[in-house]
Amino acid sequence: MKTEDFSSVIDINLTSAFVGCREALKLMSKKRFGAVVNIASIVGETGNAGQVNYSASKGGLIAMTKSFAQEGSARGIRYNAVTPGFIATEMTDKLSDEIKESYTSKIPLKRFGSPEDIAEAVAFLLSDSSAYITGEVLKVNGGMYM
Numbered sequence: 001m002k003t004e005d006f007s008s009v010i011d012i013n014l015t016s017a018f019v020g021c022r023e024a025l026k027l028m029s030k031k032r033f034g035a036v037v038n039i040a041s042i043v044g045e046t047g048n049a050g051q052v053n054y055s056a057s058k059g060g061l062i063a064m065t066k067s068f069a070q071e072g073s074a075r076g077i078r079y080n081a082v083t084p085g086f087i088a089t090e091m092t093d094k095l096s097d098e099i100k101e102s103y104t105s106k107i108p109l110k111r112f113g114s115p116e117d118i119a120e121a122v123a124f125l126l127s128d129s130s131a132y133i134t135g136e137v138l139k140v141n142g143g144m145y146m
Contacts, residue, residue, distance in 0.1 A: 006053040013057035034077040042085045069135030078134040080125045085141025088112040108143030
């Protein structure tokens with residue numbers, strides 16, 4: 001992997017999220033209330049061959065989320081992350097049936113998740129129902145990584 005390829009993914013997935021989290025902290029600090037949910041990935045927790053840059057960016061996002069949670073908590077601001085596993089999208093629709101079957105065989109719930117599964121997890125973490133949750137990683141992966 002070229003250094004430029006590594007750096008590009010870090011900038012897109014991690015540096016941009018840093019800027020968003022930093023600006024959210026500034027704005028939400030004035031109201032002393034708020035919640036941020038970062039979208040990481042299962043490979044940020046497990047790693048994945050051929051995806052050193054992506055895995056590093058998502059693992060960094062998890063660590064950054066926890067650090068922002070520590071900084072924001074005194075101001076009433078919560079930071080959490082969601083780590084999706086395989087989600088049925090246009091991208092995964094392009095996979096061959098054999099590859100899809102090889103992945104679903106490793107998922108205890110035996111299916112890919114839906115975008116709605118991720119949206120519901122994010123909505124929960126942004127809601128008052130999760131008012132006592134900060135610095136956490138919610139795995140939404142059908143049990144693929146526990």
